[in-house]
Amino acid sequence: xxINLTLIGQSVTFIAFIWFCMKFVWPALISVMEERxxxxxxxxxxxxxxxxxxxxxxxxxxxxxxxxxxQAAEIIEQANKRANQIVDExxxxxxxxxxxxxxxxxxxxxxxxNRAKEELRAKVATLxxxxxxxxLGNTIDANAHNDLVDKLAAEL
Amino acid sequence: xxxxxxxxxEYIQHHLQNLAYGKxxxxxxxxxxxxxxxxxxxxxxxxxxxxxxxxxxxxxxTLGWSIALALILGFVFRKAIxxxxxxxxxxxxxxxxxxxxxxxxxxxxxxxHKNRVIAPMALTIFTWVFMMNLMDLIPVDWLPQVAAAAxxxxxxxxxxxxxxxxxxxxxxxLTVFALMVFYSITQKGFIGFVKELTxxxxxxxxxxxxxxxxxxxxxxxxxxxxxSLIAKPISLGLRLFGNMYAGEMIFILIALMFGAxxxxxGMGFFLQMGWAIFHILVITxxxxxxxxxxxxxxxxxxxxxxx
Numbered sequence: 001x002x003i004n005l006t007l008i009g010q011s012v013t014f015i016a017f018i019w020f021c022m023k024f025v026w027p028a029l030i031s032v033m034e035e036r037x038x039x040x041x042x043x044x045x046x047x048x049x050x051x052x053x054x055x056x057x058x059x060x061x062x063x064x065x066x067x068x069x070x071q072a073a074e075i076i077e078q079a080n081k082r083a084n085q086i087v088d089e090x091x092x093x094x095x096x097x098x099x100x101x102x103x104x105x106x107x108x109x110x111x112x113x114n115r116a117k118e119e120l121r122a123k124v125a126t127l128x129x130x131x132x133x134x135x136l137g138n139t140i141d142a143n144a145h146n147d148l149v150d151k152l153a154a155e156l
Numbered sequence: 157x158x159x160x161x162x163x164x165x166e167y168i169q170h171h172l173q174n175l176a177y178g179k180x181x182x183x184x185x186x187x188x189x190x191x192x193x194x195x196x197x198x199x200x201x202x203x204x205x206x207x208x209x210x211x212x213x214x215x216x217x218t219l220g221w222s223i224a225l226a227l228i229l230g231f232v233f234r235k236a237i238x239x240x241x242x243x244x245x246x247x248x249x250x251x252x253x254x255x256x257x258x259x260x261x262x263x264x265x266x267x268x269h270k271n272r273v274i275a276p277m278a279l280t281i282f283t284w285v286f287m288m289n290l291m292d293l294i295p296v297d298w299l300p301q302v303a304a305a306a307x308x309x310x311x312x313x314x315x316x317x318x319x320x321x322x323x324x325x326x327x328x329x330l331t332v333f334a335l336m337v338f339y340s341i342t343q344k345g346f347i348g349f350v351k352e353l354t355x356x357x358x359x360x361x362x363x364x365x366x367x368x369x370x371x372x373x374x375x376x377x378x379x380x381x382x383x384s385l386i387a388k389p390i391s392l393g394l395r396l397f398g399n400m401y402a403g404e405m406i407f408i409l410i411a412l413m414f415g416a417x418x419x420x421x422g423m424g425f426f427l428q429m430g431w432a433i434f435h436i437l438v439i440t441x442x443x444x445x446x447x448x449x450x451x452x453x454x455x456x457x458x459x460x461x462x463x
Contacts (some may be wrong), residue, residue: 002179002207003323006215010222010327018285025233029256030275032240037241045182056392088361 125149164412169203171296173313174321176206178213201311223319225287255283266451269339269458271339274451281328282447288318288351289400289439293432296407318401319442322393329393332450336388339457348460353381392449399442403435414443 129149177199184192200206201218203305236252249264259282261338263275294316315343316323318333340349356376360370384447410431 002174002209002213003326004176004209004211004213005213006174006218006321006323007327007330009214009219010324012333013219013223013226014280014331015282015403017230018273018277018280020230021233021280025237026256026272026279028237028240030260031251032242033253033257036242036245039437062214091282103385 058156121154124151162166167412168405168408170311170313171300171315171404173203173206173312174215174315176200176209176213178206178209180205180209182209184315200313202371206313215315215323217313217315218321218324219316221291222284222288222324225291225318226284229287230282243260255279262448263451266448267455267458269343269455272456273457274336277335277454278447278451281450282443285319285328285396285446286440286443288324289443291317292320292400292403292407292435292439293427296411297406317400317404319396320404322397325397325400326389326393328446329396332392333389333451336453336457338453343458344460353385356358357383361387388453389448392446392453396446397443399438403431403438406431 177197179195179197180186180192182194186192188206200209200213207416217304232248233252234266236249239246256279259279260275263278267274271370298364300312300314304312315321337349340352344352354374355376358373358400359379360373360377361367393416407428410428412425413420415421
């Protein structure tokens, strides 16, 4: 247990070892560890951000969905309204067409009736003339009694 | 255990003697009775010879083992640096990073100034002192017996735990002390350092009639502060030395039991195991204490106190 040169030798070794650690070991390891720490922190932050993004996206998707549903409902309503309108229009048109046809048919019927009347009237005049001839026993000069016949026919 | 023809006292003394290499002066009578004819550099063959070599001798075992352990650590560190990347750390690298992280946390907790020497120094102290202490767990006779066989001399001195040599612990403590003084002066200036030694703990009066007491106060302060300053490296070095020396001594005493019959040897087995397990705590704790105290002293050297 003598104090001797070993004291100085040990000090020199100590200083050399400190220098070695200071120069090579510490900076290399600390920088790597700090970098890794940063990497992990960044990773966690990114995960956090992604979480937030996801939440946002979900919220947005929900909003879009609601909006789309609303729009769809609106469109269906409009379509229904339009359909009702079209049906109403068609009904109106049909009614108008029916009326028109009815009027036309009535007009034709009237026309036919008139024509039949005229024909009848002419035939009645002839019949009346023929009857009168038979009653009188001779021929009636059609021209002479034309006025009479016509008057008769007109009275029918 | 004790070799043949050795008393227990001789055995213990043999185990506590370092392998000293130094100069013996001409006319010196050696342990075996021969007289040295001229100044010779040689290995001491007895404790007396080692003591007579004076300061200019060197403990080959202490220095050899501490340098060897430093080289082993350097190799481990180099391996960790070579594999260092920002990915998942593996094996040696993650172990070294664990230690570096631990040391870094300890340093940042205690030391709040900017100095890129402190943290690497703390790492050096913790790992190196731990490795040197760890040599204590190797059974006390293994390496000395191997060394004696290799040297062909049954009385070959070989102490394998560098921290049981006060030269090693005081060498480190004095280096720390030198750095302490260096940083005290560079951080506070020479005047600041002197002020710190003389204006504490009793502030000298600066006015009034009491001013005549100022030199006395300064003298008292200087004595107190110098003692506390000098006590730091001495307590730092001797604490580690004392703990390891005592631990080594217990191991040697237990080792003596193996030569004293089957019953004693059986007891010795359990005692050695128990003491070794307890010593795992001691060697780690002492390495940690040495590191923490060094950081604290460095922090004190940097702290500029306000008055």
